[in-house]
Amino acid sequence: MAWAAGGLAAAATVAGGWLAPPDELQGDAQRLMYLHVPAAWVAYAAFAVVLAASGAYLIGGDLRWDRFARAAAELGVALTAAAIGTGSVWGHLVWGTWWAWDPRLVSTALLLFAYAGYLALRRTLAERWAARDGGDHRVARPAAVVGVAGFLLVPVVHFSVLWWRSLHQQATVLAPHRPPIDPRMATALLLAVAAATLAAFCLLLHRVVRLERRLAPAPSPAAERAPAGVG
Amino acid sequence: MRHRAGRVALVAVLLAAAGLLVTSALRDTVTYYRTPGELFDDPGVAGHRVRLGGDVVPGSLRHEGDLVVFRLAEAGHEITVEQRGAPPETFREGTGAVVEGTLSSDGVFRSDHVVVRHGNEYRPSSSPVVPVDAG
Numbered sequence: 585m586a587w588a589a590g591g592l593a594a595a596a597t598v599a600g601g602w603l604a605p606p607d608e609l610q611g612d613a614q615r616l617m618y619l620h621v622p623a624a625w626v627a628y629a630a631f632a633v634v635l636a637a638s639g640a641y642l643i644g645g646d647l648r649w650d651r652f653a654r655a656a657a658e659l660g661v662a663l664t665a666a667a668i669g670t671g672s673v674w675g676h677l678v679w680g681t682w683w684a685w686d687p688r689l690v691s692t693a694l695l696l697f698a699y700a701g702y703l704a705l706r707r708t709l710a711e712r713w714a715a716r717d718g719g720d721h722r723v724a725r726p727a728a729v730v731g732v733a734g735f736l737l738v739p740v741v742h743f744s745v746l747w748w749r750s751l752h753q754q755a756t757v758l759a760p761h762r763p764p765i766d767p768r769m770a771t772a773l774l775l776a777v778a779a780a781t782l783a784a785f786c787l788l789l790h791r792v793v794r795l796e797r798r799l800a801p802a803p804s805p806a807a808e809r810a811p812a813g814v815g
Numbered sequence: 816m817r818h819r820a821g822r823v824a825l826v827a828v829l830l831a832a833a834g835l836l837v838t839s840a841l842r843d844t845v846t847y848y849r850t851p852g853e854l855f856d857d858p859g860v861a862g863h864r865v866r867l868g869g870d871v872v873p874g875s876l877r878h879e880g881d882l883v884v885f886r887l888a889e890a891g892h893e894i895t896v897e898q899r900g901a902p903p904e905t906f907r908e909g910t911g912a913v914v915e916g917t918l919s920s921d922g923v924f925r926s927d928h929v930v931v932r933h934g935n936e937y938r939p940s941s942s943p944v945v946p947v948d949a950g
Contacts, residue, residue, distance in 0.1 A: 605939035605940060606939070606940050607937050607938065607939070607940065608938045608939065608940045609905055609907070609910065609933055610905060610933065611905075611940065614937065617937075677905075678903070678905050678931060678933060679903065679905075679930045679931050679932070679933075680902065680903025680904075680905070680906070680929065680930045680931055681930045684847070684930065685847070686847045687845055687847060694837065729826060733826070733830055736830070736834075748845045748846070748847070749845075749846060749847050749848060749868065750847060751847060751848075751913060751930060751932050753932075753933055753934055753935040754934075754935045755935065756935040756936070756937065759935065763934070763935050763936045764936050764937070764938065765936065765937040766937055766938055766939045768939070769937050769939075
């Protein structure tokens with residue numbers, strides 16, 4: 585799977601870097617789209633994993649889901665930061681500003697803070713209880729509640745450009761009436777998104793396996809098997 | 816069971832409070848810019864620093880010394896903008912722009928900051944026509 589992700593990434597680099605034409609208005613700066621959009625999309629997907637895994641943990645009480653939620657949140661925070669970084673460079677080149685107090689930009693920053701806060705909460709709780717993060721219900725339960733609640737921001741971020749006046753352009757691929765995008769640009773974007781999704785999935789699994797391994801040597805059966813207090 | 820219900824209520828209240836806080840904090844952000852029509856309708860805005868957004872009217876762009884003068888239009892209203900300082904490279908007639916400054920009593924918007932607002936359409940640049948029989 586890692587090989588497939590690598591191949592897709594190579595194809596996306598070639599397509600986005602050379603085969604796709606520069607944009608009429610934005611020139612080569614538009615190529616930042618092939619980094620910015622996949623980063624944002626995979627960040628949304630990672631937060632959806634946090635939501636699903638937190639929900640699964642709250643229902644079933646299996647700490648494996650808690651580790652999935654933690655790994656996905658780490659991935660999501662990194663990718664949101666990447667989306668803001670690439671967006672900032674893109675904004676500097678095309679809009680003429682690094683940052684604007686615009687609904688999309690501000691709500692994305694809030695999303696970053698929300699999930700950075702989620703990770704901070706996990707860490708704080710783990711230190712407070714002297715527990716291992718990812719292997720203790722006293723950390724997992726409050727974290728799962730925050731993990732579910734944090735996802736409320738994702739639709740706000742996505743629809744911010746439709747609900748409110750924004751400097752940020754509206755969605756192109758996910759728009760209700762698709763505005764024109766050159767097919768070569770669309771192909772490059774699709775390849776980049778596919779590569780990023782697959783690579784992120786590999787990273788997520790890798791991280792979960794590493795967390796399991798780190799927790800394996802000293803399993804505290806009481807913490808691992810206690811029910812999550814549901815029902 | 817009562818304990819659980821209490822906790823759910825607490826979480827709901829906290830969520831609602833957080834939502835309220837976020838929306839009120841975003842209020843200024845949410846109207847990121849005003850349209851020319853709104854600026855004309857709101858006399859209190861004169862002298863206050865605001866953002867104004869619209870499309871650059873084709874044919875209205877000219878340079879006067881270090882001033883860039885153009886008209887911004889949206890929904891049938893137009894305002895003349897005097898921009899001090901060079902706009903970004905992507906600034907063209909016909910595309911959207913947001914300027915920051917104050918509306919003077921003479922109806923001219925004096926701005927010192929302009930950003931370009933582009934749409935969600937992506938087209939290849941029309942390649943310059945290469946003369947085939949150049950030789």
